[in-house]
Amino acid sequence: MTTPARRRPPPPQLAWLAAATAGAGAVLAQTAPALTAVPVVRRAIFPRLTGLGRPDHVALTFDDGPDPASTPQFLAELDRLGWKATFFMLGSMARRSGGLAAEVAAAGHEVAVHGDVHLSQVWRTPSAVIDDARRARDTLAELTGTTPAWMRPPYGTLSGAGPEAARRAGLELVLWTAWGRDWRAEATPSSVTADIGTDMVPGGTVLLHDSDCTSAPGAWRSALGSLARLADVWAGRGWTVGPLRDHGLRPGRF
């Protein structure tokens, strides 16, 4: 299974720089390089974009699916844990995956837009960025019967057209608070759990991947294996787990 790019995400501060430059105004664009390098500061400036919601709740999200080779295993584990999650899907993956997108939605999970193809917006023309968001939204709405509410672009990078593409498609942009670096060949359930713990804060949004279509082959097993461990960690903090729709994000602002 291939996608046009197998590059990994840029360092978080670069993603934030791209987001700030694109959508947060000239003043922030000038000051963002320094400010967004400090997690606590970027969370304060961009609470919605960083996925900060109810402090007793974890928003659990998966990117890059749906994938017949791996997504069903995630659905089974989420069912075992009693969790619902948000799946940021690729339109191209959904079209080639039979009824899997509909199966995810029918299981009570939330389907959101990652993109139509897995290309960073910064390498694409504004019209391509806008068309990509619309095509992915339309594909996922048709396949699941529900219009998506959220968008997280590939690599978390936003071009100047990114916010406009989301607005025209009726989608709210959400990135993440903590990620598991689960795309790496050397990732393990233990490393994923530890990496999420490094950046996680109350009310955070967690990024994992339910497909290896842009990752090391089989890397999704590290994310899958981390879920039971994360359940113990989060239960110990008194946090519940669910999709973004239940996270209490305030729409319409970064």
Ligand SMILES: [Zn+2]
């Ligand atoms: Zn991705």
